[in-house]
Amino acid sequence: MTRRRLLGVSLGGAGAALLGMSGCGASSGSASAGTDHLSLWYWKGALSDKLLATAKRGVPGMPGLKVRGSQIPDGDIDSKVRTSLAARAYVPDITVANSDNLATFFPDENEFLDLRTLGAESVRDSYLDWKWESCFTPSGRMIGFPLDAGPTALYYRRDLFQKAGLPHEPEDVAEEIPTWEKFIATGRTLRAKGPGKPYLVSNIGNVFQQALLQSPKQFVDADNRFIGDQQHIRRAWDLSVEILRQRLSAGITDGTPDFNAAMSGGRVATMTTAVWAINGLKDTAPKTSGTWRLTTMPDGPANYGGSYLTLTRYCRDPEGAFAFLKWLLSPANQLKSYQEMALFPTTPASYADPAMHTPDPFFGGQQPIDVFGPAAQKAPVVYFSPYEDSAKIPFFQELTNVEMLGKNPDRAWRDAVNTAATTLSRLGVS
Numbered sequence: 001m002t003r004r005r006l007l008g009v010s011l012g013g014a015g016a017a018l019l020g021m022s023g024c025g026a027s028s029g030s031a032s033a034g035t036d037h038l039s040l041w042y043w044k045g046a047l048s049d050k051l052l053a054t055a056k057r058g059v060p061g062m063p064g065l066k067v068r069g070s071q072i073p074d075g076d077i078d079s080k081v082r083t084s085l086a087a088r089a090y091v092p093d094i095t096v097a098n099s100d101n102l103a104t105f106f107p108d109e110n111e112f113l114d115l116r117t118l119g120a121e122s123v124r125d126s127y128l129d130w131k132w133e134s135c136f137t138p139s140g141r142m143i144g145f146p147l148d149a150g151p152t153a154l155y156y157r158r159d160l161f162q163k164a165g166l167p168h169e170p171e172d173v174a175e176e177i178p179t180w181e182k183f184i185a186t187g188r189t190l191r192a193k194g195p196g197k198p199y200l201v202s203n204i205g206n207v208f209q210q211a212l213l214q215s216p217k218q219f220v221d222a223d224n225r226f227i228g229d230q231q232h233i234r235r236a237w238d239l240s241v242e243i244l245r246q247r248l249s250a251g252i253t254d255g256t257p258d259f260n261a262a263m264s265g266g267r268v269a270t271m272t273t274a275v276w277a278i279n280g281l282k283d284t285a286p287k288t289s290g291t292w293r294l295t296t297m298p299d300g301p302a303n304y305g306g307s308y309l310t311l312t313r314y315c316r317d318p319e320g321a322f323a324f325l326k327w328l329l330s331p332a333n334q335l336k337s338y339q340e341m342a343l344f345p346t347t348p349a350s351y352a353d354p355a356m357h358t359p360d361p362f363f364g365g366q367q368p369i370d371v372f373g374p375a376a377q378k379a380p381v382v383y384f385s386p387y388e389d390s391a392k393i394p395f396f397q398e399l400t401n402v403e404m405l406g407k408n409p410d411r412a413w414r415d416a417v418n419t420a421a422t423t424l425s426r427l428g429v430s
Helices: 003-012 015-020 049-057 077-087 102-111 120-126 129-133 158-163 170-176 180-193 204-213 231-245 257-264 277-284 318-328 331-341 348-352 369-378 388-405 409-426
Strands: 038-042 067-071 094-098 145-157 270-274 292-295 303-311
Touching: 038 077, 038 318, 049 067, 049 318, 049 331, 077 094, 077 102, 094 102, 094 318, 102 303, 129 145, 129 303, 145 158, 145 369, 158 180, 170 292, 180 231, 204 231, 204 270, 204 303, 204 388, 231 388, 231 409, 257 277, 270 277, 270 303, 292 369, 303 318, 331 348, 348 369, 388 409
Parallel strands: 038 067, 038 094
Antiparallel strands: 094 303, 145 270, 145 292, 145 303
16 A cells, blocks of 8 residues: 555545644644653654754753654654544654655645744745745645755766776766766766676666656646656656666666675666765775765756655644754754764755865765755755655556566556556546
């Protein structure tokens, strides 16, 4: 069952009465009722442990305001929030929502407070424009508050590029590979002349994902219409299939032992992904330290990942909870979260701090912020509907069928479009 279907199951039965209730007295359903603190649900790694420890003792500058966090497994937090909302009991005052999950709450937006009514616009200029815009439902209510971001870049093996006779310094690579088509051409050179004939990518699904995120449109538009058969999706599909056709993909699943061996052994020359992949790469291939570099993504930046904080309508102290949000996610504290947890700030003012300009030996002394900072500021505003997971799953499944099982790409495309359209029609998408 997808998260989108779960949304209908968990809230649908009580939906009319639930959404029709006034906010008056709603705090009686709060998980913090009868305590001296507000409740916060989050998953491990989503928030700074040190800042949460401070908030548990007392939010600075807010006498008597305490916030106590409870860790919920990442895969369970959405369903747990929905279950508590449907039961109108033990609802967290504050909860974290992943970047691609916030939209799943749009159909039940009245279950969350509109942060504009608490003064959110007063701090708007402190945050990335596209991230701020993504906090709003189609009706114009602000139910999310910017937590972290996931700006993207091209990770590449400088040594493999150099030995293949290619430009190999970040600025030169950016100039050499301004588009996905040039990226593919570079892959041909790597396979032909690089040591050990390295593959360009680990699998084509990653390219499909990143090319798709560069578009402001995804699979369903703001008018609740399926647009997964349109050119912006087809272009991402065709680019991915072309990489496979030219035998530039290693055809391995990220995170598997084969992937780890390929990254450690120099069999894959690039990654197209977000800033949060840095630590994973270091853990996966520590012996390659010094050989990697970062540069701009072909065809421009995108955002992949990141999160939000929300206040439920059962929040026992909305003003206090919003004061906590402003404190926790201020530029100064986002910088602390980056240093402690590698949570990339949504506050551009943080990017100028010397603490974010530390040379990284894994990338040959390069400063990652020099690439990810501009990427974060230039990422497009992307509209995600509540049905994106249901829409995109068939496309990724069919790409896997093409890469791993040899399915005809055109047939796979038709099957992906038809499956997605049929699934979404059952969910009320036209």
